[in-house]
């Protein structure tokens with residue numbers, strides 16, 4: 410069973426952002442599957458780097474859209490992004506440099522974070538963009 414599963418309830422109503430969210434879920438699920446299968450460290454480190462890359466890229470493009478549309482909650486939203494990215498980068502550092510072995514438990518925060526962030530924060534901007542006709 411994947412760590413994250415996509416359904417339409419996750420949609421924020423901005424097709425480019427929904428596509429990036431799906432890609433992010435896919436990258437996280439690929440990592441999760443490799444961890445469950447006991448893949449070697451080189452494989453899991455590569456997949457975790459992909460998650461960091463997708464996360465960084467997505468946050469940057471999302472913040473670009475929100476800045477261009479003068480979204481009033483952007484500063485708070487960016488803080489959420491920075492905190493989430495810092496946690497994922499910290500996990501990568503601990504895995505690559507400190508020898509931490511990834512487990513399903515060490516990845517579970519990703520499910521909590523991404524689901525909560527998309528439902529509580531990203532869907533707010535979706536509604537705002539829609540109401541202000543800038544989506």
Ligand SMILES: [Fe+2]
Pocket residue numbers: 471486490526530531
């Ligand atoms: Fe976001």
Ligand SMILES: [Fe+2]
Pocket residue numbers: 426430467471527531
């Ligand atoms: Fe997002």
